[in-house]
Amino acid sequence: MPTINESAETMADTVDLDGVIARYATTEFDDSTPILEAGLESLSLVRLAVEVATDEEAEIDATRLVDVTTIGDLKTWLRELGSGSVMMTEPNTS
Amino acid sequence: VTAKKSGRLVTLVRRGRRPACVMLPGTGGGLSMYLRLAGHLGTSYNVYGMLPAGVLPGDEPEDGIATMAGSVVDTLVEAGIEPELVFGWSFGGVLAFEVGHALAAAGPAPQLVIVDSSPLPRLSTPDEDEAIKDRLLAQLGPRPEPDVVERVVRTFTTQVAALSEHRAERRYDGRVLVQVCAPWDDETAVAALRRWRELAGDLTTGTLDAGHFEVFELPHLPRLISAIDDFLAGERRDR
Numbered sequence: 001m002p003t004i005n006e007s008a009e010t011m012a013d014t015v016d017l018d019g020v021i022a023r024y025a026t027t028e029f030d031d032s033t034p035i036l037e038a039g040l041e042s043l044s045l046v047r048l049a050v051e052v053a054t055d056e057e058a059e060i061d062a063t064r065l066v067d068v069t070t071i072g073d074l075k076t077w078l079r080e081l082g083s084g085s086v087m088m089t090e091p092n093t094s
Numbered sequence: 095v096t097a098k099k100s101g102r103l104v105t106l107v108r109r110g111r112r113p114a115c116v117m118l119p120g121t122g123g124g125l126s127m128y129l130r131l132a133g134h135l136g137t138s139y140n141v142y143g144m145l146p147a148g149v150l151p152g153d154e155p156e157d158g159i160a161t162m163a164g165s166v167v168d169t170l171v172e173a174g175i176e177p178e179l180v181f182g183w184s185f186g187g188v189l190a191f192e193v194g195h196a197l198a199a200a201g202p203a204p205q206l207v208i209v210d211s212s213p214l215p216r217l218s219t220p221d222e223d224e225a226i227k228d229r230l231l232a233q234l235g236p237r238p239e240p241d242v243v244e245r246v247v248r249t250f251t252t253q254v255a256a257l258s259e260h261r262a263e264r265r266y267d268g269r270v271l272v273q274v275c276a277p278w279d280d281e282t283a284v285a286a287l288r289r290w291r292e293l294a295g296d297l298t299t300g301t302l303d304a305g306h307f308e309v310f311e312l313p314h315l316p317r318l319i320s321a322i323d324d325f326l327a328g329e330r331r332d333r
Contacts, residue, residue, distance in 0.1 A: 024239075026237045026238070026239050027237050036234075036235030036236065036237075037235065037236060037237065039235060039237040039238060039239060040235070041124075041126075041233065041234040041235050041238060041242065042124055042125055042126040042233075043123070043124075043145070043149055043150070043242055043246075044239070046104055046125075046145070047150070058108075059108060060105050060106075060108045061107050061109075061136065062104075062105065062106045062107065063106060063107060063129045063132050065126070065129055066126075066129045066130055066133070
């Protein structure tokens, strides 16, 4: 039986994030493309994240999306979401 | 963000078994402006956003605030979520008041936090509606999917129509915080606050220096957070 960390790596590795993102993007993109430039708004991000986050009991902190501005940021966040390793942090409001 | 596969309920913060907070967005259904506040509330609550019917593919908008509130509650019941706190800004605040009533009819009355909403019918003008719609569409970025644009516009149109017809009538016995954005001394805001006072028996009110669309922006958000924290701390003191 895999450990939690091994399971997380497997899940993150098996998701083709570029492929998933491409289904929602309205133009070509690379990791430096701003998400809005790629045609990804919050509703698209919701639908996209549903595809990636398969564990309905995992800890989630979607408020980190505040800091997601590029496709590269998005992929990092989705990898963490897919692995269930998203940490609780309070966004800086000061 | 994760949503149930059925769509509308969006998990913003979840960490084990904790009290639940549901956040109801303004017209158009965008949740992104709530994220920082959700992060703060998420230190104490599991926080969920509720997309309006109509914005997801294959979904149809609903007519009337009562219908919309009923479907919000149905979605929460289906997910097994009994929120202790319901938050709404603008259109979402109007909806939150009715959602609070529906939840209180079947269980404990949730606390309501309502930001810059009116319980009175909204007097809209085509110019104002167009400006709000433009603002919503701008949030979709320079290259939105045409289907998304169509669904957001259609949902916005039904929500605006619902607001123009809705007048909150029933008194709410749970705790309510109403925060009013600047300018809070104009005729519309004064009339709205007067009516909130008639409708909510356990009401806390306050004003915010921010305008309606600026209230979640970084320079202004700490004041809103402080007001909400004080309100929630009062509830804890009363227990």
